[in-house]
Amino acid sequence: MSAHADGAHASPKFYVMIGIILAILTAMEIAAFYIPIASHTLEVSILLVLSAIKFVLVVGYFMHLKFDSNIFSLVFVAGLVLAVFMVSALFVLYQVLPGTTPPQFVGL
Amino acid sequence: MADAAAVAHDDHHYTSTGLNNWKLGFWTFIGSECLFFGTLISTYMAYKGASIVGPYPEKVFDIPLTSISTFVLLMSSLAMVLALDGVQKGSKKKALIWLGTVIVMGAIFLGFQYYEFTHFIHEYHLTLQTNVFGSTFYVLTGFHGAHVTIGVIWMITLFIRVLQGKMPPEKALQVEIAGLYWHFVDIVWIVIFVLIYLIP
Amino acid sequence: MSTESQTTTESFESFESIQRSQVPAESSSHHHEEPTGIWSWITTVDHKRIGIMYFMTSMFFLGIGGLEAMLIRIQLFRPDSDFISAELYNQLFTMHGTTMIFLVAMPLAVAFFNYIVPLQIGARDVAFPRLNALSYWIYLFGGLYLNASWFFGAAPNTSWVGYANLTSTEYSPGLNVDFWVLGLSILGVSSIMGGVNFITTIINLRAPGMKLMRMPLFTWMTFVTSFLLVTALPVIAVALILLAFDRFFATNFFVVASGGDTTMWQHLFWIFGHPEVYILVLPAFGVISDVIPAFSRKPLFGYAVVVYAGVLIGFIGWGVWSHHMFTTGLGPIADSFFVASTMIIAIPTGVKIFNWMATMWGGALKMNTAMTFAVSLVGMFVLGGLSGIMHSSAPVDLQQHDSYFVVAHFHYVIVGGLLLGMFSGLYYWFPKVTGRMPNEALGKLHFWLTFIGFNLTFFPMHFSGMYGMPRRTWTYRAELNVEIYNQLSTVGAFILAISTVVLLYNLWKSARTGEKASHNPWGAPSLEWSIPSPPHHYNFPALPQVRSREPLWHEDERKEIEAITLAEPEVEPEMPNPSFWPIVLAAGVTLTWALVMTGRWWAPVIGLVLTAIPVYCWAFEDPFAKKETAHG
Numbered sequence: 001m002s003a004h005a006d007g008a009h010a011s012p013k014f015y016v017m018i019g020i021i022l023a024i025l026t027a028m029e030i031a032a033f034y035i036p037i038a039s040h041t042l043e044v045s046i047l048l049v050l051s052a053i054k055f056v057l058v059v060g061y062f063m064h065l066k067f068d069s070n071i072f073s074l075v076f077v078a079g080l081v082l083a084v085f086m087v088s089a090l091f092v093l094y095q096v097l098p099g100t101t102p103p104q105f106v107g108l
Numbered sequence: 109m110a111d112a113a114a115v116a117h118d119d120h121h122y123t124s125t126g127l128n129n130w131k132l133g134f135w136t137f138i139g140s141e142c143l144f145f146g147t148l149i150s151t152y153m154a155y156k157g158a159s160i161v162g163p164y165p166e167k168v169f170d171i172p173l174t175s176i177s178t179f180v181l182l183m184s185s186l187a188m189v190l191a192l193d194g195v196q197k198g199s200k201k202k203a204l205i206w207l208g209t210v211i212v213m214g215a216i217f218l219g220f221q222y223y224e225f226t227h228f229i230h231e232y233h234l235t236l237q238t239n240v241f242g243s244t245f246y247v248l249t250g251f252h253g254a255h256v257t258i259g260v261i262w263m264i265t266l267f268i269r270v271l272q273g274k275m276p277p278e279k280a281l282q283v284e285i286a287g288l289y290w291h292f293v294d295i296v297w298i299v300i301f302v303l304i305y306l307i308p
Numbered sequence: 309m310s311t312e313s314q315t316t317t318e319s320f321e322s323f324e325s326i327q328r329s330q331v332p333a334e335s336s337s338h339h340h341e342e343p344t345g346i347w348s349w350i351t352t353v354d355h356k357r358i359g360i361m362y363f364m365t366s367m368f369f370l371g372i373g374g375l376e377a378m379l380i381r382i383q384l385f386r387p388d389s390d391f392i393s394a395e396l397y398n399q400l401f402t403m404h405g406t407t408m409i410f411l412v413a414m415p416l417a418v419a420f421f422n423y424i425v426p427l428q429i430g431a432r433d434v435a436f437p438r439l440n441a442l443s444y445w446i447y448l449f450g451g452l453y454l455n456a457s458w459f460f461g462a463a464p465n466t467s468w469v470g471y472a473n474l475t476s477t478e479y480s481p482g483l484n485v486d487f488w489v490l491g492l493s494i495l496g497v498s499s500i501m502g503g504v505n506f507i508t509t510i511i512n513l514r515a516p517g518m519k520l521m522r523m524p525l526f527t528w529m530t531f532v533t534s535f536l537l538v539t540a541l542p543v544i545a546v547a548l549i550l551l552a553f554d555r556f557f558a559t560n561f562f563v564v565a566s567g568g569d570t571t572m573w574q575h576l577f578w579i580f581g582h583p584e585v586y587i588l589v590l591p592a593f594g595v596i597s598d599v600i601p602a603f604s605r606k607p608l609f610g611y612a613v614v615v616y617a618g619v620l621i622g623f624i625g626w627g628v629w630s631h632h633m634f635t636t637g638l639g640p641i642a643d644s645f646f647v648a649s650t651m652i653i654a655i656p657t658g659v660k661i662f663n664w665m666a667t668m669w670g671g672a673l674k675m676n677t678a679m680t681f682a683v684s685l686v687g688m689f690v691l692g693g694l695s696g697i698m699h700s701s702a703p704v705d706l707q708q709h710d711s712y713f714v715v716a717h718f719h720y721v722i723v724g725g726l727l728l729g730m731f732s733g734l735y736y737w738f739p740k741v742t743g744r745m746p747n748e749a750l751g752k753l754h755f756w757l758t759f760i761g762f763n764l765t766f767f768p769m770h771f772s773g774m775y776g777m778p779r780r781t782w783t784y785r786a787e788l789n790v791e792i793y794n795q796l797s798t799v800g801a802f803i804l805a806i807s808t809v810v811l812l813y814n815l816w817k818s819a820r821t822g823e824k825a826s827h828n829p830w831g832a833p834s835l836e837w838s839i840p841s842p843p844h845h846y847n848f849p850a851l852p853q854v855r856s857r858e859p860l861w862h863e864d865e866r867k868e869i870e871a872i873t874l875a876e877p878e879v880e881p882e883m884p885n886p887s888f889w890p891i892v893l894a895a896g897v898t899l900t901w902a903l904v905m906t907g908r909w910w911a912p913v914i915g916l917v918l919t920a921i922p923v924y925c926w927a928f929e930d931p932f933a934k935k936e937t938a939h940g
Contacts, residue, residue: 015186015190026175026178026179026182030175032306043308044307047302047306047307051302054182054298055298058294059295062186062189062291063288063291069125069127071511072135075135075139075507076138076142078139079138079141079142079538079539080139082143083143085626086543087146090150090153091150091154093575093638093642096153096156123512124512124514127511129435129508129512129513132507132508133435133507137500137504137538139538139539140504140538141542143539143543147543147579151550151561154569155568158568160567236557239560239566240560240567242559242560265924
C-alpha cells in the first residue's frame, strides 16, 4: 500500500487521451440513439455498456482510483454496489427495462 | 512497522493507513451520494410512462442540444485533471487556465440547463406540477444542477486561492478533493444522459 | 478462526493480578486544567464531551418519548376510553415512534461511538472533530424543531412510517407533516456526516498494530453501522425530498390521480427502514460482545465469525425491505424472494447468539449490572427474533400485519436489543467516563425493574395482537376481550417509567459520590482501559503499540502499553482548538430547512446563502492555530 497516494499519477498527455476516448464513446452513444437498431434490447444494451465504460474511465483515471489505495475503492464501491443493487431491484419490481410497454405497477 | 520513537512522535497528521483523512472521508461521502442519485434515478425510471397527461419525454427532449452540454461537462472533467496537474507541478499559470476552463464549462452546462428548463416551461408548458414526468425530471436534473452549481462555486473559490498564490503543491489535495466532487457530478450525468435522454 | 486468541489464553493474567497491579487512581496535580463553563461546551470539538452531550440529549428525548408512551398506555388502560382524543393519540404514537428511533435510539448509540470508539482504537479524537460537533448540533436543533410542533398543536400524526398518500396535502393539510418531513431531513444530514466521520476514524486513526481484526467488537459494529448510515440515510433523504416537493411545490410523486405511485414511498421508506433496524441493533451487539468476554474472563468465542456475521447482517439487511410490505401485494415472485432473504438473515444473527453463549460457557462469570444487562439482551433478543422469523413468512405476516403482535415484536427487538445493550454499555463504561464506579445495588434494582417492566409491557401485546387488536388505533371495544392484556401492558409501562427514574438517580448519585474508579476497574482487555479514568482531553500521551486482540490481558503487553498510556507527557499533545462555527452552521442548516415551510422557493435559498457564511469561515479556520496564550 503506497503511503503517499496523492502524488502525480499520469502525464497530461495520458489524460487528454482518456478525454478523447470519452468523447468518442459519447459520440457512439449519440450515434446509437440515431441509428435505427432493430432490437430494442440490443440498443439498450449498447447504450448501457458504453456509459458503463465511460463511468469506469472517469472513476479509474480522472478520479485516480486505479492508481490510488484500494481503501478508497472499498468505501466508494460499498456505496456503489448497494446503489446498483437497489436500482436494479426497483427496476425489476417496476419492470422498467425489458420492454417498451408502460410499466405495470406490480402493486396495483 | 513504526518503532517506539516514531510512535511517540507527536503528529496530528498521523494516520494508520498513510491516507489523508479528508480524501478518505470524501470518498465515503461519494459512496453515499451514489445512493442519493441512485434513488432519484430509480424514481424517474419507475415513473417512466406513468404520466396521465402530456407532454411526454420523447416530445420535449432535444437530444442535439443535450449532447452538446453533455460533451461540455465531460470535457470539463478533463480540464479538472489538467488543473490538478498544474497545481501539483506548481504551475500557477496552468492551474489558473484549467480551473478557469472548468468554471466556464460548468457555467455553460448550467446555462444549457437553464435554457432547457425555461424552454420546456414556455414552449411545452411542462412544469414541476404538470405531470409525473415533469416532477421526476425536474427534481432529478435539478438536484444534479444544484450539485454542479456548488461545484462551480467551489472552483471559483479555488481559482481565487490560486490567484492569491495560496495554493502551493503541498496543498494540491484541496484541488484533488474538489476534483473528486467534480468528476462525481460528471459520472452522475453520464448515467443520467443515457438512462433519461437516450434510452427510448 | 481465532487461533490468535486461543493459543494465548494460557498467558492471560488472573483477574486478581491485574487488579493488584493497579495504582490507585490519583489525579496528578500538574494535570492540564480543562476549560469549564457553558461556552467551552458550545465550542467543544472533543469527542468525549460531544459523546456526553449526545448522551444527555438522548436522555432528554427519552423522557419526552417515554411520556408520550405513558399517555398512550393510560388511554389504552380501559376499553372505549376518552382520556385523550383520537387526534392527540395519533400525534402521540407518531411522535413516540419518531422520537424513540431518531432522537433516542440512534443518538444514544452515537453517544457511545463518540466516547468509546476513539479510545478503543487508540486515537486522540475522531477524524473530523468539527464535523462531529456539527453532527451533534444539527441533531439537537433537528430534534427541537421536530418537537416544536407541539407548541403549534400540530405534532406529526401520520405514524413514524408516514405512508403516502395519507401525508399528502389533501389528507394532511396542517403543519403536522411539514414538521415531520423537514425535521427528519435535518436529522438525516447529521447521521450521514456522523457515518462518514466514523468510517474515516476507524480506518485511519487506529494506533500502530491495531489491525482491523484486532479491533474490539464494539468498534467493528460501529464500523458496519456507519456504512449502513451513509448508505441508507440518502434513500430516506430522497423519499423525504419527494414528499416535501409534493407538499410545498405541488408535484405528483405520490398523487395517484396524476399517475404517482404510493407504493414507491413504501419501497423507499423501507429500503432505508430495514437497514435502520440494524443501525439500531448492531451497536448493542457490539457493546455486549465487549461486555460478555470482559466479565467471563475469556476472549470472545469465534471473534472472526462474530465480525463476519455482523458484516453479513449489515449486507443482507439491504435485501429484505419488502417484508414490511407483504400486504401491499407485490406478487408471489417478489414476496418469495423477500421471504427467503428474511429467513436467511436469521442465520448470522443466530451465529452471534451462539458465540455469546459459548463465550460465557466455562467462563469465570462476574454478574454485575453491566453483565446482567448483556445476558438479558441475549434472551430478550431471541424472543424478538423468533417472532420476527414468524412473520418473515408472508402468509403468517398477512395475519399479523398492523396488529399488536408486530408492536410486541419490534419492541422486543429495539428495547430488548438496543436499549438493554446500551444500558449494559452505560454501566460498563461509566467508570471510564466519570472516574467513579456505578452503584451496584441501584444498578441491580434498575435492571430488575427494567426487565420486569419491559416484559410485562410487551409480552401481553403478543396476545392482544393475536386476538386482533390493531396498531395505531386510539381505543378498542370491550367485546374484543383484550382489556386484561392492555392493563398488564400499562402496569408494565409504569414500572418501566419508575426504572428510568432509578437509572437517572443512580447516574446522578454515582457520578458524584461513587467509589473512585481505577483506570481498569473491571480488568477488561481493550485499550480504553489503559488510560486514566476519566481520560485526559488528549486521551493518549503517546500512541501505544498493540500486538494482540486483548492487549491488556497479556502481562508484558499490558505493562508496555500502560507505561505509555499512564505516563504524564512532558509536552501535552496538540489538540484542535474549539470552534463555534459548528453550532452556527447547524443553526443555518436548520433555518434553511425551516424556511422551506414558507412554501416560497426563494426562502430556503436565502437560508442557503446565509449558511454559506459559516461554511467559508469554517473552511478558512485553522484548527491548530496557536492561541495567544500558551497552549494548556
